[in-house]
Amino acid sequence: MIWLAALSSVACTRFHATVAPAVDGFCRLDARSGAEAGPPSDDPFFAGLEVLASHLPTLAHAPGATSIDVRSTRLEALEAEFRPVLPAVGLAATGAFFVHGWSMHVEATPAQCMDVMLDLAAEKAALSADEAEVRGERATRDGVHRVVRLGLLDMGESFFKFDFRWTIAMTSRLRGDGAALVRYDFVRDDRPQRVSAFSGVAMVVPEATGSRVTEIVAVGSTVNPPFFLKSKIRTTVEDILTKRARRLAERMNAH
Numbered sequence: 001m002i003w004l005a006a007l008s009s010v011a012c013t014r015f016h017a018t019v020a021p022a023v024d025g026f027c028r029l030d031a032r033s034g035a036e037a038g039p040p041s042d043d044p045f046f047a048g049l050e051v052l053a054s055h056l057p058t059l060a061h062a063p064g065a066t067s068i069d070v071r072s073t074r075l076e077a078l079e080a081e082f083r084p085v086l087p088a089v090g091l092a093a094t095g096a097f098f099v100h101g102w103s104m105h106v107e108a109t110p111a112q113c114m115d116v117m118l119d120l121a122a123e124k125a126a127l128s129a130d131e132a133e134v135r136g137e138r139a140t141r142d143g144v145h146r147v148v149r150l151g152l153l154d155m156g157e158s159f160f161k162f163d164f165r166w167t168i169a170m171t172s173r174l175r176g177d178g179a180a181l182v183r184y185d186f187v188r189d190d191r192p193q194r195v196s197a198f199s200g201v202a203m204v205v206p207e208a209t210g211s212r213v214t215e216i217v218a219v220g221s222t223v224n225p226p227f228f229l230k231s232k233i234r235t236t237v238e239d240i241l242t243k244r245a246r247r248l249a250e251r252m253n254a255h
Helices: 002-018 021-027 056-060 076-089 110-117 120-127 227-253
Strands: 097-106 131-140 143-157 160-174 180-186 197-207 210-220
Touching: 056 097, 056 197, 056 210, 076 097, 076 210, 097 227, 110 120, 110 160, 110 180, 110 197, 110 210, 110 227, 120 131, 120 143, 120 227, 131 160, 160 197, 210 227
Parallel strands: none
Antiparallel strands: 097 210, 131 143, 143 160, 160 180, 180 197, 197 210
């Protein structure tokens, strides 16, 4: 076991050498467990979504954005990497499918950011959702598990307008080193309407004057748009997710 601990320490040191100080918390000592927290993809909290979680450090290493200039970016290479995993995590990509990510600095603590990310009112406002309700919630040992139902209605234009409804389980964990983890799991058994995927991972790491929030989400629909609308759909998804990131940041900064 000594050699295993030594190997883990070396791996974490090499990780630090290649990642900017803003993501120092990705490999910080977990005070509660007394062990190296390691890369987020190694954390059991992200079981099933390791492919998404493995890209959090790279995204967090990008130039720091603020709530004003942050943009949700399509991660096409990650889309291809995540597609084979979809059936195992209860997702499908029968129509439009996108993986997006963003990273930014906010002035709140990781715990405060985590609370905002699991707040139904904040999520409804961030998405400009027409419907939002809590289906169930419970406290966990180090966070919250909340199931919510969301709806975006009359989306699109002209003859191509649709209602989208879906349910997700939002789960948080406050790590012993002060970092916060969040995951979103698509609940496919609760009558989704034209939505085939909505899952994601997020990590909030303490910084000197606040936190660095990094999130990756996979979204999919059963709607297969005609070729002349594909570009419009891509732009619309990017705009919706960018507005969501900025609005969540505004809530976080208000703490």
